[in-house]
Amino acid sequence: MNYIKIEKESAISGNGLRVVIWLSSCSHNCPGCQNPQTWNPNSGIVFDQAAHNELFEQLSKDYISGITFTGGDPLHDNNLRGVLDLVNEFHISYPKKNIWLYTGFYWEEIFEPSFTEQSDEEIEKYLQDCEIRKRIISMCDVLVDGRYVDELRDLTLKFRGSSNQRLIDVQQSLKKGEVMLWDT
Secondary structure, three states: OEEEEEEEEEOOOOOOOEEEEEEOOOOOOOOOOOOHHHOOOOOOEEOOHHHHHHHHHHHOOOOOOEEEEEEOOOOOHHHHHHHHHHHHHHHHHOOOOEEEEEOOOOHHHHHOOOOOOOOHHHHHHHHHHHHHHHHHHHOOOEEEEOOOOHHHEOOOOOOOOEOOOEEEEHHHHHHHOOOOEOOO
């Protein structure tokens, strides 16, 4: 897993003052994306023990509300294992802090996947990846889902760039079995 940067005190990538990790790898390639430098899986820096220590040192500060995973796409195949490990560790270390995650995937693509002309191997791989994605999402508080759509850009929206993207209250959605929006 590679990352572009660790932002130590952000107030624009989720509620409260947050630590934000910008990950490499994105296959959505949204036209007008503000971070095309994050698309390449080989861009950035390898997330090593030093980066881990820096991240958790910043998270330990009392005034930090939580962590935000963004990029790129934290739910890209290249990031799944690393993000799952970080989310697990964060959840144990900071149970009172929250997790936000930005992804180009829609909730339904992960929780209700459908297939058209993929091979059996492609379907099996996607389903395996979806299981990891579900595990990651289940530990999040807010999921900002959906690809950025330049034609739907709206600067008045909080915490997202285009009107198709949703702020999903993950725990309520899992409890109710349907997408419940997070109230800003």
